Amino acid sequence: MxxxxxxxxxxxxxxxxxxxxxxxxxxxxxxxxxxxxxxxxxxxxxxxxxQAFPTVGASLTSSEGSRLLDVTVPGPASRLTLSMYVYLPAAYRSGVRLPVIEALHGYPGTPETWLRKLRVQSYLDKEIAAGRMAPTVVLFPYQTPDRLLDTECTNLRGGPQTETFLTVDVPAFVRAHYSVRTDRDGWGLTGYSAGAFCATNLALRHPGQYAAAASLSGYASPGITIGDGTENTTNNPGWRLRHLPQPAIALWLGWADDDRGAARDSRRLAAEAHAPLAVTTAVVAHGGHSSAVWRQMEAPSFDWLSAHLARPAS
Amino acid sequence: MSLTGRPLILLAAFTAVVIGAATVRFWSRGGRFRALSRTAGVLLLEASLVITAGLAVNRHEEFYPSWQALRGDTGTETVTDRVHAGLLDVHARDGSFTWRPPGLRAWNLARPPTVTLPADYHDRTDVTFPVMLEFATQGAASHRTGEEVTVTLSPTATTSATALLSLPAELARDLRVSTVGWSVEGGPLAAAFVAAAPPGTAALDRPANTLPPALAAPLTLPAS
The missing domain is CATH 1.10.287 (Helix Hairpins)
Incomplete structure (x- = not known):
């Protein structure tokens, strides 16, 4: 600069x-x-x-003892091979299977946005140390092979199969390499902006894999053309809640009151939800669609997620 | 003046035009300070153009709807919830005890519920514990792991799921328990209770090792 x-x-x-x-x-x-x-x-x-084109790698350890690993995830199912950061809490050790959260970034953006702008490692360390969150493995996968291509975590017709990467390849890789829970009750999603749409959409589409999801300033529709028309149907959480049976998962929907698009869509999703889908809402008064809002939402949303995921298991 | 309003964008654009016109007008003037005035004119013109474009993009995308948002002020406090001590925390014994809450009669049970506390219940006073609700049925074995508060009910033919919906609030008043993610076991009445309870309160036959952890009071934001 x-x-x-x-x-x-x-x-x-x-x-x-x-x-x-x-x-x-x-x-x-x-x-x-x-x-x-x-x-x-x-x-x-x-x-x-x-942080769409980050230049320097993230720190690997924190003073709290947590570690941040930079790994490459081969994707046999999606045919994507992408980088991913893996947060291992200080309590991580072999033999104890920890719950897992996939944290998805916005567009434009990369996992580095979580790490730098949103200082996620510090927030996670603090919540876990305070006992408000159980020790959890948190994943920060890249969501596209092309930084300027907005996939909204979907399988684009003729393009990257990001949904498959995030819901098949990433879980398989993590289960094979880390001591984590393998059951649906131990897996959750979170994301900000486009990543919030991703978290909501993937949780609704894969209730057999994820028990809960947190949306930080998310939307009810992807806002892109997927190529098969599903942006208006099955890849549209608003449509899904109106037209399909609602799954037994828990959603945390947070937004800033002056962020008109995200506020309107989040309110609409909350209004459409009914049992067995459980929705918790959280609102900050100002801040728009910005990292200040997401930083404020981080700790409450991680605490909520931990309370809705299975505990670490021996 | 609003950060996303047209007046501010027009003002910025007008300023850019004025600076541009002045820079051109005085380009050949300025005498010995000509290099300085030209440099200042170019820099001011660039800055005003960038500001104008930034304001227009911000208006379109609504990243920062207000000056307050631009300053990073969300105008909201994150609140740390409190773990409320249960009314029975002091008196409840380690292990199991018979629970006689005020609403007991309405539940039409064969006998008062039995509550079993985790071994570390009295040591960890800053956390709420997950709950397993068991409807005792003949021959059914308990699936508790010892890490949760277990409430064992002995239903009768007149016990109804609707009447039992008051149980979570009664239990949360008497003990430090989570209000979400309960596991409920024990046949049709258990299923009826799960269906009638608010979403997220309970799941049917959830394995005990998939219950949430015992946690300290969370940070929260205002709900909508």
């Missing part, structure tokens, strides 16, 4: 000093340099906000 700002100032100085010394082509070059430096600086700042 600092380099970008220096480049912006330097190109401004160059255009000021060099304008009278060059002709049309040179002046055009100066203008282009100016525009490029500004565009690059804005892009760097936007990337810093979204």
């Amino acid at each position: 600092i380099i970008g700002l220096v480049a912006v100032v330097l190109t401004a100085v160059a255009i000021a000093l060099g304008w009278n010394r060059v002709r049309a082509v040179g002046r055009s070059g100066l203008i282009v340099a100016c525009v490029l430096s500004v565009a690059a600086t804005v892009a760097v700042q936007v990337n810093s906000l979204t």
Whole structure:
């Protein structure tokens, strides 16, 4: 960012000093340099906000003793091979099978958004240390092979099979490599923004695999074209709640009151829900669709998830 | 002025136009400070254009609907719930005891329920415990693991699931128990109780080792 700002100032100085010394082509070059430096600086700042193209790896350990591993998940079912961060709490040890939460990121974004902007490792350490959350393995998978392709965690017609990756390949990999619960009661989902839609949609579509899901500023529809029309039907939680039997899972729906889209959709989902689907709502007054809102929702949503998942098992 | 309102965007755009016009107008002036004034003009023009574009994008996407949101102020406090001590916490013995809550008569049971506490119930005063509700049926074995509060009921022909819906509140008043994720066992009456209870309260024949953990009071936000 600092380099970008220096480049912006330097190109401004160059255009000021060099304008009278060059002709049309040179002046055009100066203008282009100016525009490029500004565009690059804005892009760097936007990337810093979204972590869409992170450059530095995450920290591996915390002072609380938890670990964050960077692993590669081969996906035989989805044919996707993507990176994933794995949070192992300080209490993680072989022999005790811990519950699992898959944490899904927004778009644009990457798991790094959870780690950096939302400081998730710190929140998890704190909630577990306080006894408000059981020791839990938390997964932060990438959700697309192309950072600029919004999959909404669905199987795109002719595109990445992200739903299969997240619901088949990731669980299989984690069950094979870590000491975790393998039953449905021990698995949950969470996500912010597009990741919140993902969490809700995947939980409704796979109630045999996930017992609970938390949505932080989520939507009732994917907002993309999947290619088979299911964005209006089976990949649309609003449609599912109206037209299909509701599953016996628990949903936590959180939103900021001034985030009009997420607030409207979350309220609509909560209003459509009925037994055996259980819904808990949480609202913050201001903050829009921003990381400040999601940071405030993190601890309450993780506490709630832990209370709705099976406990660690010997 | 609203962060997402048209007036602010128009003001920013107008400012950009004015700065651009002034920069062009005074491009060849300024004497010995000409380089400085040109640089300042270019930088101000760039900044005003970026601000205008940023405001327009923010209005469209509604990332920050207000100045308050832009400052990261959510105007909401996260609250730490309290674990309320049960009325029987002091008197309840380790192991099992007979429970006689005020609403007992309405349940039409053959005898008062038997409550079995986890071994660490009295040591962990800052947590609520999961619950297993057992309808005693002939020959059925208990599936409790010892990590949950177990309530064993002896129903009669007149015991109804509807009447028993008051049991969770009675138990939560007397003991430190979770109000969600109960396991209920014991045939048709158990199934009827699960169906009648609010969603998420209980599941039928949930294996004891899949019950939630004993947890300290959670952090919460206001509900809608």
